[in-house]
Amino acid sequence: MRIFRLINGGAVSSFVVLDGRVFVLMVDPITALKLHYEGRQVPLGPSVNVDLDELLGRDYTYNGLRFTKPYDPPEVWGSGIVYEVARARYTEEDVAMIKGRSIYELVYDAERPEIFFKGTANRCVGHGEPIAIRSDSEWTLPEPELGVVIDSRGHILAYTISDDVSARDLEAQNPLYLPQSKIYNGSCAIGPFLVTPDEVGNPYNLDITMRIIRGDEVIFEGTTNTSKMRRRVEEQIKYLIRNNDVPDGTLLSTGTAIVPGRDKGLRHGDIVEITITKLGTQKTPAIKLKS
Amino acid sequence: MRIFRLINGGAVSSFVVLDGRVFVLMVDPITALKLHYEGRQVPLGPSVNVDLDELLGRDYTYNGLRFTKPYDPPEVWGSGIVYEVARARYTEEDVAMIKGRSIYELVYDAERPEIFFKGTANRCVGHGEPIAIRSDSEWTLPEPELGVVIDSRGHILAYTISDDVSARDLEAQNPLYLPQSKIYNGSCAIGPFLVTPDEVGNPYNLDITMRIIRGDEVIFEGTTNTSKMRRRVEEQIKYLIRNNDVPDGTLLSTGTAIVPGRDKGLRHGDIVEITITKLGTQKTPAIKLKS
Amino acid sequence: MRIFRLINGGAVSSFVVLDGRVFVLMVDPITALKLHYEGRQVPLGPSVNVDLDELLGRDYTYNGLRFTKPYDPPEVWGSGIVYEVARARYTEEDVAMIKGRSIYELVYDAERPEIFFKGTANRCVGHGEPIAIRSDSEWTLPEPELGVVIDSRGHILAYTISDDVSARDLEAQNPLYLPQSKIYNGSCAIGPFLVTPDEVGNPYNLDITMRIIRGDEVIFEGTTNTSKMRRRVEEQIKYLIRNNDVPDGTLLSTGTAIVPGRDKGLRHGDIVEITITKLGTQKTPAIKLKS
């Protein structure tokens, strides 16, 4: 089951893709995912006539029906330094060191993962909607990640594409600025779809690719595969919910392995395109916020 | 614009028929009707694939997607003795008389109409859903009527078919039993559609026909036309809202002119079929309630 | 337990009188009554300093803390012709007759009681708040009654004073005008208190007295006792909920036995004062509505 939502004039409706056809979803996405997880019937309405490709081609400037985030996550969390490349990526910067080792290396080798708060629904956008560059950031990067939707007990209900947009100059300046780097309006993009585990199959063999497009040019292209995750999703979830009650529908963004580099910082008008096997392609324009 | 709702596994979704196509309605029906009345855009989703005729053929026993009431009316009111036939219909009964004239004649000739409370959303059913015969009524009749949906200021937002099911033996016994005759579980059926005034045109030239089907037999068939209304709908509304605040979406059932007679009382299993020009056909099975 | 509510600047809070002291009620009145009925603890806050007599002396023109209705009844229903005097009261009017007997006599002698819909919370006022005379009524009377609050299964949760204000000229003109006589803005007053059955004891031995005060003069005074009820409250409830689902907290006003007469119709500025043993005194000014 693949869930998505469309928006029109501020109103939002939910839909499901099932066996190649699109149906009206008669309950909210979190309820649908819980019913599906429990093996119960998800109430579907009639099939709808949509050209998904065409709909996916519209962005937030389109005056009419278009994609929006596939649900409103009550809480969004992120994981860091999950892939080996993440461990390595900072070595050329003036990173924070503890007794001669970078804090990223230390996390990478430690039992405990890095888990951070990433925001709430109002800070998330969907496919075709603008991700943001803080007014006070000169170096903001998209982070294309496998997102997992969990229930309050940590069960995985669905997967999605998650872009953990980060003001990298802030966090590079000082790890204590991580929350300001990570949490702000438009700092997270999710969707276009929530895809249930039965459709995804093995989550540790998914290609993740990202392209940054500036004008007519692809200024960055990178790829990885979830097989390179050092920490299993379940392990991340275990730490996320340890002594920390989260609501049904919490989203965990499971860490990035594609790092565009210092000269590839997002500029107003850039397009970020992220594709994950079985989860589709998320395309979002970047906008620079005003102070 | 024609609004209807479908139900599946307890979940309900709204749709709109526009120029012969069916679309997802992205706001609730009352909001949609208010937007439409104000000439503002009603947020529509994609068109859906439904065979309306086939859907309309399903009843409440169908295990899957089927029609339900087109909205949840916060209050339902009825009008009485609006047509001349209503004035006359009781003359052969032992009706209540005041100084030699029946109370029905008196209302008919009076300036003030009869307006009564008919119930709330939980007492209403939709197309294909069972209307009810009170456990203590032996003579219950359907009353096929033009229903109007109004806003809190009395503006007409939409029309619908309304069946003001009535335990006629109770009210015949004593007009003081009218509320018990009129207000009980399953005493009102609305739909299948809410149709906006621009689609209905002149509301005073609509044919209303009703058939009662028992087994394979049509045991009753009657017809009238709203041109025979003695009291304009606006006049009824004027009295309904005089010193009486009603909520947006209040339904007024504007009186019947088809009276099956004493030997045509509904029995468990009967089917009531009501057709009004431009509003469609409402079909409801009757069930006898247990005490 | 006696529950009341105070209002100040549009905000409302609930309180309880217990053993002569007044406490903050930490849950809404219907929840409190259900907990009390089930023998469970009702969450009380600290005791408060109020001079109940002084508070009861304030009316709706008071700029500050004052009484309002003790709760918001989701539905209000009334019973008619419960006392013998009600049967008799109409004999001198040109009442509706069926085969030589008035419809009131007939109800009085019948097994089935008269039960009618009386309104919703927004049509009710509380102690000190204005009851209303319809703009189109010249003869409106208060009807002082024992009110009972029931749950959805018909259990009696509490008693209160209920004033079933009625436009008597409308219903006298035609029993079909009863809903217009009974249901309009300000047509029902409840309170000041909801009193639980354990405090009331035998509900069939309560004095009900009513005075209508015009300027400095008591223009009417009447008294009765609930022992004169011909129909038990339980019997009325049985008919109210027969095949008719009502919500928790539904109010049933159990019929009047005090009838001021044609020359005692309420005028703008009159004060109605109703006292019922153990339930307190309800005082409401009357206002004439504009059309």
Place this chain on the structure above:
Amino acid sequence: MRIFRLINGGAVSSFVVLDGRVFVLMVDPITALKLHYEGRQVPLGPSVNVDLDELLGRDYTYNGLRFTKPYDPPEVWGSGIVYEVARARYTEEDVAMIKGRSIYELVYDAERPEIFFKGTANRCVGHGEPIAIRSDSEWTLPEPELGVVIDSRGHILAYTISDDVSARDLEAQNPLYLPQSKIYNGSCAIGPFLVTPDEVGNPYNLDITMRIIRGDEVIFEGTTNTSKMRRRVEEQIKYLIRNNDVPDGTLLSTGTAIVPGRDKGLRHGDIVEITITKLGTQKTPAIKLKS
């Protein structure tokens, strides 16, 4: 105006202390603070009889009326390294260094403050309720701080005592573990009161003292004064809401200057007592969570 809330059997009510008397608060605390900020009337009920000292003496094991958190903050944020002592406190640990300077020194000297997400209402407790030690932390410290309640535009609506309980061993191990150190069940205590700015006066001259009590012994006592804040509250708020929409009632905990040290880590059963001038004394027992 000082707002507090009491709980009893799971139900919560709000109160106000005004000129030494306690009144029922008839609106929710955030609404009250907004009305007060706008110079509008806050709807108060009657005064109540409470011995505040006695009530403050009860803790969460008390079976009856007791204090709870003064409101439900939709979001809680914290500031770090606001006082000079915070800058210094880590110098003896193996802290993260960037080019020879600790990350704490760097923040202290930087223009940009450290702002971090601290949690949501369900992770907060009130006076007398248990703060928590993570199951996987051996060194958890209370951090007594001036808390400020702001509206969505950053205006200060009230002050309160805030305890930013932190698993110091986690954050000491790696600054990337800060969210796990800061955000978990029972990691934040607020209250007992919300105090409006007019009662607090100058917020930069408040004594903050903290004692940790183990059994009969005070094992730690520390004191500071808000005059030692290096960063003004307004400056912290400016960064908090920069490109980051927060809801009305957001709480910002403005940084600690009292650091008990490594040997003073909280143990199950310890009592933390925090006093701030004009804001009262917050007393909370510590409990060790199970994994």
